[in-house]
Amino acid sequence: MSAHLKNLSDHAKVVLKPARKGQLSPAERIALFKKFMKLEEHRIRLRHKGGAGGLEIARARSELLDVVLSEIFRTAALKRSEQVSIGLVAVGGYGRGTLNPGSDIDLLFLLPRASNKLPKELEELVQEILYLLWDVGFKVGHACRSIVECIQQARADQENKTALMDARLITGDKALFSQFRQRFEKEAVAKGQKAFFELRRNDLRGRHKKYSRTVFLQEPNVKEGCGGMRDYHNICWVARAKRGYRKLKQLVDARILTRTAHREIEEAYDFLHRVRNELHYESGRSSEQLTLRMQGVVATNFRYPQRSILRRTEAFMRDYYRHTKNLYQHTTSLMEIFQIEEEHARDRGLVSFLTIGRRxxxxxxxxxxxxxxxxxxxxxxxxxxxxxxxxxxxxxxxxxxxxxxxxxxxxxxxxxxxxxxxxxxxxxxxxxxxxxxxxxxxxxxxxQMHRVGFLGRYLPEFGALDCLVQHEFFHRYTADEHTLRFIEAIDALVDSDDPGLKLFRDLLHAIEDPYAFYLAIILHDTGRSENVREHIDGSAVLAQRLCNRLQVQGHRRRMIMFLVDHHLTFWQYATSKNIEDPQVVADFSGLMKTASRLDALMLFTYADSVATSPDSWNSWKSALLRQLHRSASRFLEHGEAKFAKQLADERAELENQVRASAGEGWDDEIREHFERMPASYFRFRDPKTVPIHLKAIREFLKREREGEFTCVGRSLDYPDRGCSEVVIVSRDRPHFLQKVCCAFASQEINILSADFHTRTDGIVVDLFRVCTTDFGAVTNERQRQGFTDTLAELGNTDDYDPGVYLKPKKNLLRSEKRSDIAFPVRAHIVNEAGGNSTMINLQAIDRIGLLHDLFQVINQAGLDTVHARINTEKGAAVDTLYVTLPGGGQATDPQQLDHLEQELEKVISRS
Missing domain, CATH: 1.10.110.30 (Hydrophobic Seed Protein)
Incomplete structure (x- = not known):
């Protein structure tokens, strides 16, 4: 008996003596048990805060429950006239003798006979124990079964068999439990090994697939994820069924597991328990997800010494990934060893006798x-x-x-x-x-190189990325895992038959020097380990060093350095600049210099995005990249003059297609529309949607002549994409965009993206991609009508109070409270050389009404928004706005720009 358990038992004998002697009323007895539990739980939590190991705390809580349950059982049994033949058995996690603060209690009442033939006295005993446990505050799962019923359940359901493998007697009939153990071992564990192994293997595969087959997730699941606690349990169950081993150390004795591997497994399991204990204590419930917010909390509470919360989190998560990687790799290796044994056993069987010669x-x-x-x-x-x-x-x-x-x-x-x-x-x-x-x-x-620690030792530049946390919001994986997935995304294109990926597949086939291309991928993020302001700078230095060591020279070296230096350039141009502007295309093409570089960087950017997170690639990104690649390709091939002519030819072809789609009676309006609309409107415009815009313009002009509110809207729903597209036609007027955004926000409609186009006659065509707070298409008629009515109301006034429409509400676009690790919000204002507008780069937590607030600040600063790139992803808004002085031109007054930046930062800092 441990010192803790001895002290606990002695304390219980004294404190709970009145309950045992039957001196208390039911209410007094419940209060006494609650008081005892509260005091002992507090003592255990203090040990946790003092740095006690994860298993130490989980076992202490299990021991506490054992003592309390034994007292409850004893108190209830003493009332009976005859000796009670029943066993109170812990199963599941509690049966393993470990109990985290928020975990449920699973109990088995082991009966001497079939549950449907139970004497009334035993039924009352079971009920009394359960009622008392519930009254004291325990969450209890329970079953009442005889030995025969337990074995039948185990044979019928492998999950029941798994739970019963961890059965442990708390108190009660020892002889009955001993009989259960012997029969269960012989009739359930020793039999059906093949089906049980298959169940555990499928469980492993299913969980690993759900969690992307990697421990290196941004927000891992401590229990079910790869390298989580369930992997440890799984291998224990398999070792028990296959070899009869109750301790993993027996695998070391059998030379199946090395001493080092066994130590790393046990250290990882203890660490996971400590993390899970902290999650449960901090949240007050059974919480398994190590969210970004909780990472900072755990790192701080575990007293990591780093000065900033980001550095503490980085150090803690590096420990977390190291432990879970060890557990993941060792347990999957053990499962593979057992699988090989299964295959060899099958080969020795009669069925495979005819095919074994072919192996x-x-x-x-x-x-x-x-x-x-x-x-x-x-x-x-x-x-x-x-x-x-x-x-x-x-x-x-x-x-x-x-x-x-x-x-x-x-x-x-x-x-x-x-x-x-x-x-x-x-x-x-x-x-x-x-x-x-x-x-x-x-x-x-x-x-495979990385799994066995070879790759990072051969390439120390890459080795420094091992388990390195990336604090950038959109990255789901650690730096090393991201790089490997980047390469796998490239490889996957070789055999892909997805028509949407044909361009990227063709670009890969055209790569003449795959060695330089793959080496650039390995190097592109290595600077993240260097603690430099821009990781690209660090990556370039390391790339030079590696090229020297591998003796990479000439064109190959220049291609590697180009890809490393510019691996973010394509993405930055496509998502933040007005790529319909020929000058932007010319500037970008000047950076690329050659078509081969352009193609390689296009492919590089695609795979980098795909490897950031499973859902990071979408049609919006694809369209932007393709548009910029197509424009730059033509510019590099034909020069500026021919490039401009091709744009004009494409526009003429689109006009012909629109005429065919619109039907009769639209020729004059189509011609005027194509003459007056800016070039940006026509790039990659679907000829089937332009007629919808034309009909909206026709109705708008009709209403304008009749003196009605001059605004017309049309909506197309795309339920499969989880969004709707709304076109709004009006006159160019002050604060109109701000009012549209206010109307959307008033109905809790979220803006995913937006494009604004102004004709030369002052008619504005604004295109919005929107969704509900549940990330679906906006199909609710009341919501649509509410938007229309609000916009009409706002349109008829020059001044309005946003507070009337945008009452403070819970942020419906966020799943949890604000992170202790601050989301990297920022507002950055740039006046580019030679440009005629001022660019505002914004990154913020998305919320209903954010775009309205941004436009309001810009309008209050006396500036007009002339172009915008609005993008919402993973709950974050990444927007680029182009603003000018009234009548055009950059805003250059330093005082005005400083004030604007301060006001924008106030807006994006709100959650």
Whole structure:
């Protein structure tokens, strides 16, 4: 018995004595148990705050529950005239003897006979115990079963079998529980091993798929995620079923697991318990998601010494990823070992006797390949020739092999051989180059290198990214995981038959130097580990160093440096600049210089975006990138004059298509529309939507002549895309955009993107992509009518009070309270050389009414908004607004710009 449990038991005997002797009323008994629990829980929490280990706290809470349940059981049993033959058994997590603060309690009342034949006295005992537990405040899941019923349930349902494998007697009939253990082991655990193993393997696969098969998520799940607590439980259950082992240390004794791996597994499990304890204590409930907000809280409460919360969080999350990576890799290796055993057992069976001769076994270069895995011919292969380690990964790539558990252990054992001479060796350099030239197969090879710690040792520049947290809001993965997914996104294009990706697939096939391209990907984010102001600068320095070591020169080196230096340039131009402006296209083309660079950077930008998070790529991004790529390609190929002529030809072709789509009676209006609309309106415009705009303009002009409120709207719903597109036609007038945004916000309609176009006759065509707070199309008629009525009301007044329409409400676009790690909001104003407008770059937490507030500040500053790039993603608004003085021209007054920036920052800082 532990010292804690002994002290706890002694305390319980004294404090709970009145309850045991039956001296209290039911209410007094409940109050006594609550008081005892509160005091002991407080003592345990103080130990947690003092730095106690995760398992220490979880076990202390389990021991506390054992004592309380035993007292409750004893108190209830003493009232009975006869000795009670029943066992109070803990199952599930509680059965494992660990209980986190917010976890439920799962109990089994083990009965001496079938549950439907239970004597009334035992039924009353069970009810009394449960009622008392509920009254004291426990969340209890329970079942009442006999031994036979338990075994039947275990055979019928593997999940029940799993829960009962962790069964532990708390109090009651020891002989009955001993009998249960013996029969359960013989009749349930020893039988049905194949089905049980398949269940656990499918559970593992399903959970890992749900969490993107990586531990390196921005907001990981401590219990169910990759490398989470469930992975530990899973391997314990499998080891129990396959080998009868109750402790993982027995796997070490059996030489299945190394001592180092066992230590790392247990350390990770203890760390996860400590994190989960903190999550439960802090939230007051069973919380498993390590959100961005909670990362800062946990790091601070765990007393990480770094001065800023970002640095504390970074250090804590690096520890978290290190532990979960160890747990993830070791447990998946163990599952693979057991899977190999299953395959060998199947091969020895009669069914596979006819096919076993066809199984290929190949020996080469000190390795053996069989059943899709590569093994060492003996344990001395790397001692004989360390360069074999590099060739190992080339073999896996060429032969499509996975690393076997033995070869993974052997590589880790020889980490010290991956030294400076190894990194400078020409033979290794040439093999590594060969690996990076096989389009479509690079990602798998590099991921296997990374898993065994080889890649970061061969390329220390990349190794510094291991488990490195990226504080940028849109990044879902750590820096190393993002880079590997970047490469895998490129590889996936080789065999893709998605017509939407044809352009990128063609660009990949056209890459003449895949070695330079893949090497640039590996290097593009390496500067994040350098703590420099701009990570691109750090990446460029490291790229130069690596090129020197790998002796990369000439055109190849220039391409690598170009991609590293400009890996954000394409995205920045496409999303923040007016890419319909020929001068913007000319400036961008000047940076690209050649079509091959342009194509490579286009492909680079696509895959970089896809690798940021699973849902980061969308049609909006695709359209912007394609538009800029197409324009720059034509500019580079034909020059400025021919580029302008091609734009005119495209516009003429679109006009012909619109005439065919609109039908008779529209010729004059179509001609006027195409003459008066700015060039930006016509780029990539669907010929089927232009007639809708024309009909809105016709109705607007009719209403204007009749003296009605001069504004007309049309809406197209796209439920499959989760949005609606709204076109609003009006006259160019002060504060009109602000009023439109106010009308949207008043109905809790969120603006996802917006484009504004003004004809030369002063008619404005504003295009909005909007959604509900549930991220669906705006199809509710009351909501639509509310928007129309509000806009009409606002349009008839020169002055209005936004507070009347925008009453403070909970931010419906956010799922949790504001993060302790501040979202990187910013407002940056730029006057570009040679431009005729002032550019405002904004990043903020999205909320209903944000765009209205931004336009209001701009209008109050005496400026007009002439163009905008509005984008909403993952709950964040990333907008670029172009503003001018009334009548045109940049705003250059420093005092005016400083005041504007301050006011904008006030707006975007509100949550």
């Amino acid at each position: 290929k076994r190949e020996e080469f270069d000190g390795f053996i390949a069989r059943e899709g895995r590569i093994y060492p011919a003996n344990s001395a292969i790397f001692a004989e020739d360390p360069n074999r380690m590099m060739r190992l990964f080339h073999h896996t790539q060429v032969r499509n092999l996975k690393l076997s558990p033995p070869i993974r252990k052997l590589v880790k054992k020889h980490w010290s051989d991956i030294d400076r001479p190894f990194r400078y060796a020409k033979a290794n350099r040439e093999v590594f180059k060969d690996i990076l030239t096989r389009k479509g197969q690079v990602g798998a090879a590099l991921r």
